[in-house]
Amino acid sequence: MRTTWVPGADEAGYGADNLPYGVFVHDGAAPRVGVRVGEWVLDLAGALGDPEFEEPSLNRFMARGSTAWRATRAKVTGMLAAEKGRAAAEPHLVPLSQVELLRPFSVGDRAVFHGSAEHAACMQRLLRPGTGGLPERWYTQPVGRHGRAGAVAASGRGIRRPAGQYADRDGTGPRMGPSTRVDAEAHLGFVVGMPTPPGRSVPVSGFVEHVFGAVLMADFSARDVEAWEAVPLGPLTGASFAAPVSPWVLPTDALGAARFRGRRQSPAPLPHLARIADWGLRIRFEIALNGEVVSRPPYGAMYWTPDQLLAHLTGNGAALRTGDLYTSGAVSGGEPGQRGSLLELEGAGEAPLRLSGGSARSYLQDGDTVEVGAWAQGMGGGVIRLGEVSASLLPAGD
Structure with a gap:
């Protein structure tokens, strides 16, 4: 079953039912938060217009709690699963081969x-x-x-x-x-x-x-x-x-x-x-x-x-x-x-x-x-x- 319009994403195990979060650097810019879909990273700050994803770790987003986590996941899933969300998401997809991946969160205890x-x-x-x-x-x-x-x-x-x-x-x-x-x-x-x-x-x-x-x-x-x-x-x-x-x-x-x-x-x-x-x-x-x-x-x-x-x-x-x-x-x-x-x-x-x-x-x-x-x-x-x-x-x- 296909979960996303992104080519090859489901076959790679990174379809719209996965969408793990990470932190990446692209083209010398400051680190920011994204989600992986196939061999791409969706830049969340660009796709959602939310400055909390212009961060070098997931901590600020994680501190918002489960309601925010689920609302964000639902929004991103909608953009990547349905063809109607393609226009909003596609411009913010960055090839995985072009990014540096960092430790995704700042560790407390x-x-x-x-x-x-x-x-x-x-x-x-x-x-x-x-x-x-x-x-x-x-x-x-x-x-x-x-x-x-x-x-x-x-x-x-x-x-x-x-x-x-x-x-x-x-x-x-x-x-x-x-x-x-x-x-x-x-x-x-x-x-x-x-x-x-x-x-x-x-x-x-x-x-x-x-x-x-x-x-x-x-x-x-x-x-x-x-x-x-x-x-x-x-x-x-x-x-x-x-x-x-x-x-x-x-x-x-x-x-x-x-x-x-x-x-x-x-x-x-x-x-x-x-x-x-x-x-x-x-x-x-x-x-x-x-x-x-x-x-x-x-x-x-x-x-x-x-x-x-x-x-x-x-x-x-x-x-x-x-x-x-x-x-x-x-x-x-x-x-x-x-x-x-x-x-x-x-x-x-x-x-x-x-x-x-x-x-x-x-x-x-x-x-x-x-x-x-x-x-x-x-x-x-x-x-x-x-x-x-x-x-x-x-x-x-x-």
């Missing part, structure tokens, strides 16, 4: 959850052998940590191999130097639009009023540094140096056809975390290393849904700010080809990942490029893309 039971159990088995399965407490509340907002960067940039303290392979140490165990995970992030005052919790039913949209992330970590930091308080510098995101933020309304109840939870969550709406999401991820697909994790297998994550994040009355970002943690499934991190794919160095060219990887090598993409069913019956995020590992600095 950042939280990283571990929403996949499969990922958490695999990490427990690999890094803490002999400790048994996940503790029962893991199934009663989402587990997570705070992250560094400054680590969130635009896609396509190089990442310098980090340095930190870690133990030698024989357990002695510490030593200070470049990490030898750099890893990357595929995450789905959720971007807060509507803020809250301190002391106010957001119930699971408030998810759609506060979360503007979803964004892909490749979260990098130094596993050797993380392991040294894990006692007594957990990772800090080992997981705070690089978390590039896709240039496109997909509005939550575009995910309607991908929604389902979510996987069964046992024991039943406490009342404040009990699901009310269907926010399990059937999204297909793909992780590629140097252009070769190495895993296809299913987001639908995640144990905790994003509405539950938000309710837990604010359950203590912590305030939300426009631009806050919380992520799912590694998206992992139960099959070998569905792991969400290189560490899981290669068994903590015990079974190196074999690539088609004959090379093998236990961890990322200098020059390696990680790419994360994702797809879901669109409201028009076809497939919508959630964008792509990529980053290359550069040698350690001086």
